Amino acid sequence: xxxxKYVLFFVIAFxxxxxxxxxxxxKALLFHAGLGQRGALxxxxxxFEKKNPEIKVNFSYKGSGYFIADITRSKQGDLFMPGExxxxxxxxxxxxxxxxxxxxDIPAHFVTVIIxxxxxxxxxxxxxxxxxxxxRVGLGNPKSxxxxxxxxxxxxxxxxxxxVKKNATLSAKCIPELGNAAQxxxxxGSIVWGTTAVLYLRDVxxxxxxxxxxxxIRLPVGVLKFxxxxxxxxxxxxxxxxxxxxxxxxxxxxxxxxxxxxxKDGFCLDGTTDKDMEYLVxxxxxxxxxxxxxxxxxVGALIEEVERQRKTVRAGD
Amino acid sequence: xxxxxxxxxxxxxxxxxxxxxxxxYILLVASNWIYLGWHDTVYFFSKxxxxxxxxxxxxxxxxxxFFSLFIGIPAGYALSRFRFPCRYAIAxxxxxxxxxxxxxxxxxxxxxxxxxxxxxxxxxxxVYIGRNVxxxxxVQFTVTAAFCARLMKASFDIIPxxxxxxxxxxxxxxxxxxxxxxxxxxxxxxxxxxxxxxxRAAAEWEGLMLFVGATEGKTDIMPFAxxxxxNGGMMGWVTSMSIVCILMAVSAISAMRLIxxxxxxx
Numbered sequence: 001x002x003x004x005k006y007v008l009f010f011v012i013a014f015x016x017x018x019x020x021x022x023x024x025x026x027k028a029l030l031f032h033a034g035l036g037q038r039g040a041l042x043x044x045x046x047x048f049e050k051k052n053p054e055i056k057v058n059f060s061y062k063g064s065g066y067f068i069a070d071i072t073r074s075k076q077g078d079l080f081m082p083g084e085x086x087x088x089x090x091x092x093x094x095x096x097x098x099x100x101x102x103x104x105d106i107p108a109h110f111v112t113v114i115i116x117x118x119x120x121x122x123x124x125x126x127x128x129x130x131x132x133x134x135x136r137v138g139l140g141n142p143k144s145x146x147x148x149x150x151x152x153x154x155x156x157x158x159x160x161x162x163x164v165k166k167n168a169t170l171s172a173k174c175i176p177e178l179g180n181a182a183q184x185x186x187x188x189g190s191i192v193w194g195t196t197a198v199l200y201l202r203d204v205x206x207x208x209x210x211x212x213x214x215x216x217i218r219l220p221v222g223v224l225k226f227x228x229x230x231x232x233x234x235x236x237x238x239x240x241x242x243x244x245x246x247x248x249x250x251x252x253x254x255x256x257x258x259x260x261x262x263x264k265d266g267f268c269l270d271g272t273t274d275k276d277m278e279y280l281v282x283x284x285x286x287x288x289x290x291x292x293x294x295x296x297x298x299v300g301a302l303i304e305e306v307e308r309q310r311k312t313v314r315a316g317d
Numbered sequence: 318x319x320x321x322x323x324x325x326x327x328x329x330x331x332x333x334x335x336x337x338x339x340x341x342y343i344l345l346v347a348s349n350w351i352y353l354g355w356h357d358t359v360y361f362f363s364k365x366x367x368x369x370x371x372x373x374x375x376x377x378x379x380x381x382x383f384f385s386l387f388i389g390i391p392a393g394y395a396l397s398r399f400r401f402p403c404r405y406a407i408a409x410x411x412x413x414x415x416x417x418x419x420x421x422x423x424x425x426x427x428x429x430x431x432x433x434x435x436x437x438x439x440x441x442x443x444v445y446i447g448r449n450v451x452x453x454x455x456v457q458f459t460v461t462a463a464f465c466a467r468l469m470k471a472s473f474d475i476i477p478x479x480x481x482x483x484x485x486x487x488x489x490x491x492x493x494x495x496x497x498x499x500x501x502x503x504x505x506x507x508x509x510x511x512x513x514x515x516x517r518a519a520a521e522w523e524g525l526m527l528f529v530g531a532t533e534g535k536t537d538i539m540p541f542a543x544x545x546x547x548n549g550g551m552m553g554w555v556t557s558m559s560i561v562c563i564l565m566a567v568s569a570i571s572a573m574r575l576i577x578x579x580x581x582x583x
Binding site for chain 1: 352353354356357360361424427428430431439443444445447448449526527529530531532533535545547548549550551552553556
């Protein structure tokens, strides 16, 4: 019987230790953020916490589609940053956001690019090449990821949607699936965000898209109505929207120009993002070729990303 | 021919299939290890992040297994031995987590954690219940507790009731009988079930994805971290962590065999 008493005692003591640890006094923000923004946001967190030692930032990284259900059920969270404005608008419609200004609350943009496996086996150079017979195209499922909607939009604009659909060999549920497929040579080409393409520099070739088909996707951020620490959440949001915060996103291949002229469908109108595209293409070259010079002129803000991926054959950090 | 005519082909076929399965799994691990390469293996295995995640996985699943055992052993014993109202209803409910996807558990946990008294605790202490490592424990516990009771019931079922009757007839109380007679006899079964429960907790991911979400270094246990890094295109991390997961599972099972855990589960 003694053993039982001892064990019980330890369990109770353990519970107390756990609970005392759980309820520390610091202000911990809960940040609902799309998985894709992990690289940039982890960096934001690090710098922000250093600047504001009394505030801690906890992320709840998930696929962007999961959040509306989560927030509806839990009524928890301070900040919200899904991977597409569409998901944020869902929250706005339900009244979950204190305020949302589509003009100013966009810290960064995604830009669409073509990726192919390294060496570009089917020699894809432009959008029209996806319609060539025998090209295995990876498409996103428009129901589950934003890139799928853009695939349809882009190829419809080029008038080759039917042909491309016939070439499709993969219906991806999220963007990384397309990147991974290209990396493992399961497809000959696809269109993804530049921020996705930058994760596979060693294993894919990146081809910029001409202006009329180059999609610009807005990445929004907002403070939730349920925020426990509204002021601190606003502080973090302001930091993300500041030049310093935007610069962090730039390092991960987001386009951070505050104004990118687009037509009503979201396609690029001029060469605002040309320089970023050039950096991206050079970065892919630099990781594959050690002799390629890596500096501000060749790869711009992507220096750290290039160096990270040069370190290992199978990308890590 | 003589061998085959005497029907010896059957055991050979069976062993052959077993060896083939083994070969397939070894090939799976080996091909991924070759993909990773020696340079990267050294690089990733020497990273502290890898071992932080490893320990996080180990300790969370150990703690949740521990709590599951506290529920599972008495509950399993009750279901195995006693006659009480709604016994079959309870037994059926306890079978649920084996059938129902953990994603459901994750989704349903929102229901309980946003109500009294949890909303009050959350408000008073200024924490988001379920968004930290305790959320991980909660998910693991919820998924494994009933599962554990089910396995314990099976372990107790195979122990003859006679020993208990003898112990009781010699004057031992039911509690003393349980701790002195039943528990030692069920030891092997309990250890074996415990490993299964532990492995189940360590592999939990769907429930976490829905209920907790990941914060790096806090709630990203191995399976979740693999998913995160898969999304981040970090194939090196994905592959090396998968290898660690497999090694972890293999060593857990071997450890159990060394301890001598053996029951109807294994």
